[in-house]
Amino acid sequence: MDIDKSLMDSEVPRLDGLxxxxxxxxxxxxxxxxxxxxxxxxxxxxxxxxxxxDWRGRAESVRxxxxxxxxxxxxxxxIGSLLELGIDGLxxxxxxxxxxxxxxxxHQQVFDVANQLTVVVRRGPFVVIHTPVSDEALRKWLQRFNKLYRYLPSAILRRTFQGDGKTVWLRGVHRRRATKADSKTLGGLRIQEVLDDEDxxxxxxxxxxxxxxxxxxxxxxxxxxVTPAxxxxxxKFRLDLPTFLAAATETVALIEKSLAVEPPEEQFWQLAVPETDLANVYGAYDVTIAEPDELPDPADPDGDLTERAELLRNSFLEVHGDPKSPAFTAIVGCEGAGVGSLSIKPVARGDGFELEVRFAGTPSNDAMARRIRDAIGDGELLRIYYESGHTFDEYQVNxxxxxxxxxxxxxxADFGAHxxxxxxxxxxxDQAIHDAIGLVNDYSLFAWVKTTYTTGWLVCDxxxxxxxxxxxLVDGTLTAIxxxxxxxxxxxxxxxxxxYQEVVAQAVKNLRLLDNPALVERFTTPRIARPAAWLDGTRQxxxxxxxxxxxxxxxLNKTKVVIVQPHxxxxxxxxxxxxxxxxxxTRDSRSLALLDGLLRSARRTVISYWDDLTVIGSE
Known part of the structure; x- marks a missing residue:
């Protein structure tokens, strides 16, 4: 067996039964x-x-x-040889x-005991790591030895694995305000359909x-x-080792292919745009401390990240930005007293950005200023807001x-002779209109609706x-037209x-009227004597x-809204x-952008009550 002896501890037993x-x-x-x-x-x-x-952290012991x-x-x-498995090292x-x-x-000697597994797989230039070592510790090692490994480009992870989004964890890049969340989590059948321009x-x-x-x-x-940053x-599955190794090699092959060719388009294209050029970023004006529980990943098990976040939340950072640069000065302190100034600027590191933090002058309280500087680290806990509209957080600028x-x-739709x-x-x-719908000489849009919706019930109101x-109404699905x-x-x-403004406003205003019990009551006693109605195209x-x-x-039945406006x-x-x-x-492209905004806003309101909104124009 070809084992690198320099990586083995003679006092540690061999791990058998892989x-x-x-x-x-x-x-x-x-x-x-x-x-x-x-x-x-x-x-x-x-x-x-x-x-x-071997780091103990807050643990009583590790071995x-x-x-x-x-x-x-x-x-x-x-299982077989690593060569047969397509693996170069483990x-x-x-x-x-x-x-x-x-x-x-x-004084109670009561302990929680956790047995933790680490598996590191190398395939060519890639490594796949399953370990209890915290993300923070791994990132710091990557920084220190930045000529060894780097994280994958975030765009690769965002785009390589395609499918219906079920849950997304989002962080705001907008100016903080009481009327909008700093972060949010969305879940659904297909999140790509839920996100809109408000996101x-x-x-x-x-x-x-x-x-x-x-x-x-x-x-x-x-x-x-997927956590790109x-x-x-x-x-989610617990795997036997052969399947784990197969999943690792398969993942590497997919990523390798994405790096070699143009990956698919962004799945969540409605979201903020990652910035790649710091020359576009300027005017820092505010800083907040990110909560560790804002992210789906648990905080580091040894508690260092939590301690640093608590220190920063109990301190203050007064931001003085540069109108021409992403760098800024922060006066820092605690309990209302300043202890020094820090010069902070984002710098490019691989696919993302990190903060470079230095003293700006001599601090009045060296020990406390150093604690705050060290707690800031390379920026994993800071969210920085810029007048340019950018936000730095999670090692990204968006x-x-x-x-x-x-x-x-x-x-x-083709409206033909209508x-x-x-x-x-x-x-x-009212009665005359209902009686005339669909007669031989009726070429109105009402007649088009009658000739188009020929299955199930169609009732004019x-x-x-x-x-x-x-x-x-067909197969339980109700559509308000x-x-x-x-x-x-x-x-x-x-x-x-x-x-479109009038008909959109009418459709939105009447959404509450589509409640099913209210509709049953309404049509049990119709407003007019003979309302126009058809079942499978036959007048009733x-x-x-x-x-x-x-x-x-x-x-479980769906309720939809359709607007017919052939303009x-x-x-x-x-x-x-x-x-x-x-x-x-052009004039039309600018007007279309306004129309898109009107219809998107209406759709957001519709889907807050019912299933969806469709708008029909003319061929």
Missing amino acids: AELTPTFSVSVLLCHPDANPKGAFHSLVKFIRTAL CLGEVVLAESDRIEG YASARERRTMPSWSGE SSFALSAAAIDYVPMDESAVVRGRLT KSRLYW LQNQTAPPFANLEF RVNQEKPPVRG DGAGEVADFLH HVKGAQSTSSTRSVAVTA TDLSGFVTALGARTT LLRPVHDAARKAAEQGKP
Whole structure:
């Protein structure tokens, strides 16, 4: 067996039975520096991890229960050779950590005992690390020996693993204010559909996605949590060692491919934009201390991060920014008294940024000033706000996303011979309008609705106090349809926000009226004698069947809103969208941006009550 003796402690027993281990796939992925030798870098990394595992921190004691280092030519009994597994090196160890529980008295010798596993896998220039060594300790080692390993580019982790977002942890990059959260967590069926332009001032800390690999035989699939700033992946399953190693090599192969070619587009493109050039950042004006529990990862087990955060929260940092630079001076102190000044500036480190903190002059209280400086460290606990609109935190600098996304649910229909500027039949009185819908000489938009929605129930509610112009009910799904005529019949009519304002306002105002028990009561006794109604396209004389179908609905059934307003033409829309994408704004592209904003705002309100909003324009 080809073991590097310099990495072994003669007093520590060999860790046998590797094939029986079942680690969780909670790992950090590092990439070897281009100038470093991968084998030598792995040797240095293992030496650091062995040393870090001996740190006691707040524990009463720690001790190594066993360890092993394997090279490419070695075999794992019961699994196979590292060469066959596609692995170039492996380190594994187990340690016992004894801590005194917080509830025990000073003289009670009661201990919590945790047995912790470390597995480090090398494949080419990559290492995959599963260890109780804290993220903070690992980052500090990477800083000190920055020519050995580095974190993966955050964009690679954000984009490589594609799937429906299930949970996202977000941090604000906007100016702090009482009316907006500093951070938030969102969960749902597909978070990509939940995020909107209001989330453009939040940056991604981590995301749990339902990862769907391209390769049907891939090991890693399903719920996967990605933390880009920490180069971390968490797959919720506890695995046997062969599966763990397969997952590690598979992950490395995916990342290697993403680094070699352009990765897919951002999954959560609505969020804040990562800044890469500090020349765009200026005017620091405020600093806050991040709460360790804001992130999905637990705080460091030895408590150093928690102690530093508590010290900083009990201190003050008065920021004096530079209008032309991201650097700033902070007057620091505690209990109302200043103890010195610090010169702080973000500097590029690999894919992200860290803070460089120095004394600005001689402190009045050297010991306290040094404690505050050391607590700031390289910035993992600080959130810095800039007049340029940027925010530094989690080793990233982000800018609020000012690129408003298009309205997601815009569709276009062919209205044929129907008159796009005529909302309802040209007759007077509620009953007359209901009677005339869909007759031979009716070319109104109401007639188009009647000829389009031909399955299930379609009921017209047009008139004073209406819920909507029409209600469509099929297989339990209820759709409220609001109709408005175009302002012009011209085949080149321009984008017009005003054409949509009234019908959008009406649709939003009537959302509460779509409550199912209220609808049952409303249509049990119709407002007019003979409301227009159809079942599977056939005109009905009463609404008793519709009321029965409404009463059979449950909370599992969907409720949607549709706005029919054919003023927006697809060719005009497409030309305006193209002009905006090419950075050559026109009158129509500017109006379309305003219309997008109006419709996105309406959709946010709709989905706060019901399922979704769709808007129909004209082909």
